[in-house]
Amino acid sequence: MKRMMHLVVWSATVGGSIGLRTINERINQIEPLVAQAHHEPILDVPTVVQLDGIWLTIQSQSEKEKSDRRKRRRKKRTGQHVVLLVALGFWNDGSGRREILHWQIAKSTPHGKSCSIGSGKEE
Numbered sequence: 001m002k003r004m005m006h007l008v009v010w011s012a013t014v015g016g017s018i019g020l021r022t023i024n025e026r027i028n029q030i031e032p033l034v035a036q037a038h039h040e041p042i043l044d045v046p047t048v049v050q051l052d053g054i055w056l057t058i059q060s061q062s063e064k065e066k067s068d069r070r071k072r073r074r075k076k077r078t079g080q081h082v083v084l085l086v087a088l089g090f091w092n093d094g095s096g097r098r099e100i101l102h103w104q105i106a107k108s109t110p111h112g113k114s115c116s117i118g119s120g121k122e123e
Contacts, residue, residue: 046101053084058080
C-alpha cells in the first residue's frame with residue numbers, strides 16, 4: 001500500500017504537470033498493488049477506524065454515436081452512480097499516522113440496505 005501511495009503522489013514529487021499517457025501508465029502499475037493490498041491482512045491495527053463513502057459518477061461510452069452541437073459524431077456517454085467506500089485508520093501513538101486500510105467501489109443500494117465493506121455483498 002505504501003508503494004501505491006508513493007506512485008499517487010508522484011506528480012507532487014516531480015513538481016510539474018503530467019501527461020495523460022504517463023498517468024495511464026502509473027495506474028496500470030498501481031492496479032496489481034491494489035489487488036494485493038485488498039487481500040493482505042491488517043497486521044498493525046489502528047486505534048480508530050473511520051468509515052466514509054464518496055459518491056462518484058463513472059462515465060463510459062457506448063458504440064452508439066450521436067451528433068454534438070457542432071454536428072460532429074461522438075460516442076454516446078452514460079454515467080453510473082457509485083459510492084467509493086473507504087476505511088481510514090488513525091493511530092494515537094503520537095506519530096500522527098493515518099492510512100487507508102481498505103476501499104472498494106460499490107453500486108448504489110436501495111434505501112435500508114447496507115453493503116459490507118470488504119465483502120461486496122448486500123446485507
